[in-house]
Amino acid sequence: MNNKLVINFVPGPTPVHKLAGSTKMLIFLLFTAAIIATFDIRVIAALMIVPIIAIISMRPNYKPLIVLLSVMLVTTGVIGSIMLLIVSPDTGFSHVGGSTIIWQASEKLFITRETLWYLLVTMTKRVASFLTVMMFALATTPSEFASGLAFLHMPYKVCTIVSLAYRTIPDIASKFIDIRNSMQMRGVELSKKASVGKRLKATGQLLIPLIMSSFGRVESIANAMDLRGYGRLKTRTWYAEHELTNLDKILRIAAIFFGAAILFYIVYFRIINPYPAEMWCPFIAKEDIIAKSQFEDIFFLKWFNK
Amino acid sequence: MEIKKKNVGAMLVGEWNTKTIVAVAIGAALFGVLMCYGGIPIFTNTSLTTAMIIPVIVGALFGPLPAMVCCGVGNVIADLIGGWGLWFDWSVGNAVMAFCVGLLPVYGANIKEGIFTAKHAVIYAVCCILGNMVAFGVITPIFSALFYGSDLNLTFLQALAATLGNTLVLVVVGIPILLVLANRYKSRTNLKEDKGDQY
Numbered sequence: 001m002n003n004k005l006v007i008n009f010v011p012g013p014t015p016v017h018k019l020a021g022s023t024k025m026l027i028f029l030l031f032t033a034a035i036i037a038t039f040d041i042r043v044i045a046a047l048m049i050v051p052i053i054a055i056i057s058m059r060p061n062y063k064p065l066i067v068l069l070s071v072m073l074v075t076t077g078v079i080g081s082i083m084l085l086i087v088s089p090d091t092g093f094s095h096v097g098g099s100t101i102i103w104q105a106s107e108k109l110f111i112t113r114e115t116l117w118y119l120l121v122t123m124t125k126r127v128a129s130f131l132t133v134m135m136f137a138l139a140t141t142p143s144e145f146a147s148g149l150a151f152l153h154m155p156y157k158v159c160t161i162v163s164l165a166y167r168t169i170p171d172i173a174s175k176f177i178d179i180r181n182s183m184q185m186r187g188v189e190l191s192k193k194a195s196v197g198k199r200l201k202a203t204g205q206l207l208i209p210l211i212m213s214s215f216g217r218v219e220s221i222a223n224a225m226d227l228r229g230y231g232r233l234k235t236r237t238w239y240a241e242h243e244l245t246n247l248d249k250i251l252r253i254a255a256i257f258f259g260a261a262i263l264f265y266i267v268y269f270r271i272i273n274p275y276p277a278e279m280w281c282p283f284i285a286k287e288d289i290i291a292k293s294q295f296e297d298i299f300f301l302k303w304f305n306k
Numbered sequence: 307m308e309i310k311k312k313n314v315g316a317m318l319v320g321e322w323n324t325k326t327i328v329a330v331a332i333g334a335a336l337f338g339v340l341m342c343y344g345g346i347p348i349f350t351n352t353s354l355t356t357a358m359i360i361p362v363i364v365g366a367l368f369g370p371l372p373a374m375v376c377c378g379v380g381n382v383i384a385d386l387i388g389g390w391g392l393w394f395d396w397s398v399g400n401a402v403m404a405f406c407v408g409l410l411p412v413y414g415a416n417i418k419e420g421i422f423t424a425k426h427a428v429i430y431a432v433c434c435i436l437g438n439m440v441a442f443g444v445i446t447p448i449f450s451a452l453f454y455g456s457d458l459n460l461t462f463l464q465a466l467a468a469t470l471g472n473t474l475v476l477v478v479v480g481i482p483i484l485l486v487l488a489n490r491y492k493s494r495t496n497l498k499e500d501k502g503d504q505y
Contacts, residue, residue, distance in 0.1 A: 007387055036394075036453045068388070080460075088459040095455060122455060129393075137386045157327055162379055164331035165338070169387065172339050207340075207356055214332050215363065221332075222325040231324055278455060 007137045007166070014058050015247055016139050021240055023248045025148025026255050028136040034262050035128050037270070039095075039279045041121050044128050051131035060138050072130060081119050085111065092118040097277030097289035113283060121279050142166040147238035156236040164221075172214060179209050317412050320369030330376045333364040337380025342388040357384075358475040359483060365408020366417040366484055373408025374401045395453060399446035406437020407476060410484075417484060420492025427481050434476040438469040 011017060034047055055065075084091060092114025093099045104110040140148070146163035150156055188202050225231075244252075269275070276289040320326060340357035360380065365373035378401035385393060407430075410417065415426035442465035450456040 039455055083463075084457055084460050087463060088457055091457040091459070095457075118455075118457075125454060133386060157322060158375065158379075160327055161331045161334060161375060162382075164328065165334035165379055165383055166386075168332055168335035169339060169383070172335055176339075204356070207359075211336060211359065211363070214336055215329065218325060218329045218332060222323075222328045225324050225328065231327075 007169070008139065009141055009167070009170070011141060012058065012139070015245075016054050016058050018245060018247075019139070019251070020242060020244055020248050021140065021144030021146075021148040021238070022151035023148075023244075023251050023255075024136060024140050024144065025151060027251060028132065029152075030255055030258050030262065031132045031135075032129070034258075034265075035125060035132065037262060037266050039121060039125075040275075041124055041280065043265075044121075044124050048124075048128045048131055051128070051135040054135045055131065055138065058138050065134060068134075069127075069130065072126065076126060077123055081123075084119065085109075085115070089115060091115055093290075095278045096281045096284065097291065098281075098284045100283070114281065117281050117283070118279065141240065143238065143240035147241040150236070150238055151241075157231075159236075159238075160230075168214075172210070175213060176206065176210055179206055179213075314412060318370055320372045322372075326368050326372055329364060329368060330372045330379075333360045333373075333376040334380035334383060336360050337377060338383030338387060341380065341384035355471070356475065356479075358472050359479055361404035361407045362476065362480040362483060363487070365404065366410045366415070366487060368408075369411050370405045370408035374405040377401050377404035393454070395446050395449035398449055399441040402445055403437045403441035403472065406433050406440065407480075409433055415484075417488050418491050420488045422484050422488035427484075430481065430484070431477050434480070435469075435473050438472050438476075442468045442472075 008017075031047065031051065035044065038044060038047075086109070089108070089110050090099060090112060092112050095118045096114040098114050100113045101110050102113050142163040145166055146159040149159045149162060183202070183206060188205075189198065276286065276291055277284075337357045337360040340360070341355055357380070361373040361377050364376045378397050381397040381400045385397070410426070410430065413426065413429050413433075415422050415430065443462070446468075447456075447458060447461040447465055450461045451458055
């Protein structure tokens with residue numbers, strides 16, 4: 001389980017690792033907000049550049065990243081697309097603003113160019129979101145995560161919850177392996193020799209001791225924190241928050257401009273002067289777009305209209 | 307002995323001492339790990355996940371708001387270690403669902419004192435179904451369509467699958483766990499009926 005994890009617990013050597021937690025948090029949130037705000041594939045593609053550069057500059061172990069990316073592409077990409085084509089093949093109409101059938105099997109099963117474009121855009125959005133999360137997860141240690149949240153004026157108890165939870169994951173993994181080994185010592189077959197059903201059942205039985213022993217530690221951790229004076233004062237300083245490096249200062253100024261740009265984009269391109277359809281598409285001229293509300297397509301509303 | 311009744315507001319918020327914080331943190335970590343590795347996929351983006359046990363336990367012992375924070379943070383952590391991008395829509399949905407599941411102490415199922423009867427089990431099941439319907443039938447689709455442009459039909463089907471799967475886990479696994487927990491805490495209280503004539 002450990003080699004599958006991408007999250008980082010040790011401060012790393014590269015400039016991106018050495019950034020202050022607050023800067024990392026700020027940039028991560030701004031990128032997430034930007035990706036949420038736009039449906040224009042050109043903007044999303046531009047937004048992907050910075051996370052890619054950041055990830056490459058950190059020189060990570062690429063193996064788990066590739067595994068995660070391919071799992072995501074298969075589950076949400078391939079299976080999700082097929083489900084979408086079965087459930088509502090004409091979804092591109094309300095998002096892109098047109099319907100050009102390129103292949104048809106029956107009345108309810110067809111592929112339109114606009115739906116394929118819609119799938120491409122949402123997939124790009126997912127990949128961009130994935131890259132942003134990976135950039136953050138690879139660079140940030142639990143304490144930096146907490147100090148970044150504190151920078152955003154979250155109550156410090158929430159910060160503690162996040163950092164403690166983040167930090168407990170390897171403990172849970174090692175405890176899981178311990179429990180599994182001791183179960184195997186007692187003769188529970190968990191290897192590939194047993195059938196899938198048996199293995200699932202045995203894994204289910206592992207969960208109860210895992211949960212019980214994890215919650216059993218609550219008391220001792222809480223006592224240790226209380227003894228060190230946790231929660232006596234209203235505020236808290238963060239050990240991981242250090243003086244700003246030069247890169248920090250540059251990035252914070254850049255973040256201000258970036259935030260302003262996002263705000264401008266939302267106000268101007270989404271509210272004042274919106275594109276007639278949700279997504280920009282090169283196949284359809286702006287004048288030909290037919291506006292159609294998404295809500296006209298919802299299957300259970302059609303039942304009421306009948 | 308007369309137990310002083312707490313008002314509903316205080317019960318909703320719960321008691322935020324160090325123990326609650328640690329329990330919520332560990333619950334969130336378990337939720338994240340189980341969400342990633344302890345599920346059987348039943349539909350795109352949704353699975354029959356064992357992580358649903360966690361809000362039941364946290365809600366029973368600490369109240370609705372801790373359960374809510376636990377699931378919200380837990381879902382963010384699941385997104386970070388699972389690496390499928392950050393989906394605020396599902397985090398918010400899970401948090402609302404956990405709040406409804408964790409309402410246990412508010413309607414009198416005080417697990418810490420060993421009180422969990424059939425009536426409470428029925429209310430608990432109703433709360434689970436309603437909470438899942440509100441969270442995944444209303445809140446998640448709205449955020450999903452607004453933030454990520456998901457197709458509403460597919461999102462509603464996903465919500466339906468999530469509601470069914472979660473409710474199944476919450477009711478089938480949750481009620482026995484609550485009974486076990488209640489019995490454990492009951493055996494620790496000293497309020498036993500004297501049965502001297504059995505000796």
